[in-house]
Amino acid sequence: MPNFEQTFKNIDDLLYKDSGADSEIDYIEQTSWVLFLKYLDSFDQNRADEAFLEGRGYTPILDENYRWQKWAAPKNEKGEQDIHKVKTGPDLVKFVEFELFPYLAGFKEKHIDNPKTIEYKIGEIFSELSNKIKSGYNLREILDYIDELPLGSSKDKHELSHLYETKIKNMGNAGRNGGQYYTPRPLIRAMIKVTDPKMGETIYDAACGSAGFLCEAYDYLYERMDKTTANLKKLQEQTLYGKEKKNLAYIIGTMNMILHGIEAPNIVHTNTLGESIRTIQEKDRYNVILANPPFGGKERSEVQQNFDIKTGETAFLFMQHFIKSLKAGGRAAIVIKNTFLSNTDNASVALRQYLLESCNLHTVLDMPQGTFLGAGVKTVVLFFTKGEPTKNIWYYQLEAGRSLGKTNPLNDKDLEEFVTLQKTKPETEKSWNVILNESEGSQYDLSVKNPNKPEEAPLREPVLILDEMQELDTETADLLQSLNELVG
Numbered sequence: 001m002p003n004f005e006q007t008f009k010n011i012d013d014l015l016y017k018d019s020g021a022d023s024e025i026d027y028i029e030q031t032s033w034v035l036f037l038k039y040l041d042s043f044d045q046n047r048a049d050e051a052f053l054e055g056r057g058y059t060p061i062l063d064e065n066y067r068w069q070k071w072a073a074p075k076n077e078k079g080e081q082d083i084h085k086v087k088t089g090p091d092l093v094k095f096v097e098f099e100l101f102p103y104l105a106g107f108k109e110k111h112i113d114n115p116k117t118i119e120y121k122i123g124e125i126f127s128e129l130s131n132k133i134k135s136g137y138n139l140r141e142i143l144d145y146i147d148e149l150p151l152g153s154s155k156d157k158h159e160l161s162h163l164y165e166t167k168i169k170n171m172g173n174a175g176r177n178g179g180q181y182y183t184p185r186p187l188i189r190a191m192i193k194v195t196d197p198k199m200g201e202t203i204y205d206a207a208c209g210s211a212g213f214l215c216e217a218y219d220y221l222y223e224r225m226d227k228t229t230a231n232l233k234k235l236q237e238q239t240l241y242g243k244e245k246k247n248l249a250y251i252i253g254t255m256n257m258i259l260h261g262i263e264a265p266n267i268v269h270t271n272t273l274g275e276s277i278r279t280i281q282e283k284d285r286y287n288v289i290l291a292n293p294p295f296g297g298k299e300r301s302e303v304q305q306n307f308d309i310k311t312g313e314t315a316f317l318f319m320q321h322f323i324k325s326l327k328a329g330g331r332a333a334i335v336i337k338n339t340f341l342s343n344t345d346n347a348s349v350a351l352r353q354y355l356l357e358s359c360n361l362h363t364v365l366d367m368p369q370g371t372f373l374g375a376g377v378k379t380v381v382l383f384f385t386k387g388e389p390t391k392n393i394w395y396y397q398l399e400a401g402r403s404l405g406k407t408n409p410l411n412d413k414d415l416e417e418f419v420t421l422q423k424t425k426p427e428t429e430k431s432w433n434v435i436l437n438e439s440e441g442s443q444y445d446l447s448v449k450n451p452n453k454p455e456e457a458p459l460r461e462p463v464l465i466l467d468e469m470q471e472l473d474t475e476t477a478d479l480l481q482s483l484n485e486l487v488g
Helices: 004-017 024-053 089-105 118-128 136-147 154-173 185-195 212-224 229-237 247-259 314-325 346-358 412-421 462-487
Strands: 203-205 240-244 267-269 286-291 326-337 359-366 379-386 392-397 431-435
Touching: 004 024, 004 136, 004 154, 024 118, 024 136, 024 154, 024 247, 089 118, 089 136, 118 247, 154 212, 154 247, 185 212, 185 286, 185 326, 185 379, 185 412, 203 212, 212 229, 212 240, 212 247, 212 286, 240 247, 247 267, 286 314, 314 326, 314 346, 346 359, 346 379
Parallel strands: 203 240, 203 286, 240 267, 286 326, 359 392
Antiparallel strands: 326 379, 359 379, 392 431
């Protein structure tokens, strides 16, 4: 049996040598499409076996020339690679780029009436992808490595999904735009434990990236539910929903969910903010929303017209979408920049007022610096329930007791106390309660101000320091001038 971790390392080494892939982001993209087609072969075979056992016919998803066993891994009668049929070198690249990809991309149009099927997902994925592996010899070796991976048992898929998550994490660490796809899994798990989704409820992430929230929610529900056929079908098809704008994130998120056991993920490739919140109806709403929307982006004025509170800040527009998309009594846990709690511009104040008046913002988790690798911003997690106004907010200031970074990332133990204390919301050195009317008259200021800790001298804004330096320079110049006059 192959060593999964070593197989992924060998593939990365080949991609590193190839002229078409030059970053960790490219590595996971290219590994994903090959892995997806290997998975598809296994998925198709399982469907065929089920049909045979039930005494019915079955038509494979792909035409014969495009099936894995035909072009990627042809075998002879002994089950060994058929050297007379196997494609390699320039012929392999030519087939992939000019025959295979166009054929698979065509599934999107062919199955446009059934967007929730795996057939439509195939079309979407290969409409957005391009092959970046320029050496047909490197590609042949990669195909051979992937072909050796067993995808039959749940244990195999679990190990593969774990390694895939590691690759997503590495992509986030690699810089460029990879970090936006990765939210630390310990934080996601803590958010899920607090919101505590149940079987029969719907879970939604409108900016799902690599689908970390949806995958962890799937695991959380699967571990706790009765394993009946009806429950398994509901979990697969009618529980987890996502939207994602970026091409690569959509592909990675879909692949991640498939490896976690969700056959045809309900992820829609769309710009969520392009939809007017005024058109959201009850049928469009969800029981639980878990998300880490992108922050720092600036949306154009035509996008802002879809929202009641106009702002260019991407995360603030997502917040409006989340509130509108929650069912009455629905629960949400949202990661957002901590400046959301205190910004004094009109949009920020109006958004805080809207949140506090339409939802019970019962908990604010203040995250330490370094939680998100490569991002210098401080974040908080907002936990709220829709349907009644906020009266009391419980704050918890997380302290990891060390500097967080690549070698010291956030872990589950760091969040244990928060998850436990959140149930009773006590006053401790790290946690406190705020009655809402205390924030009235100050533009709904919800800043993190721990009253149970000795106050440290606040850091001054750079502009204040510069002003003081200028004042001192002026005073010094005046003194020197006075001395000169005296001496003169």
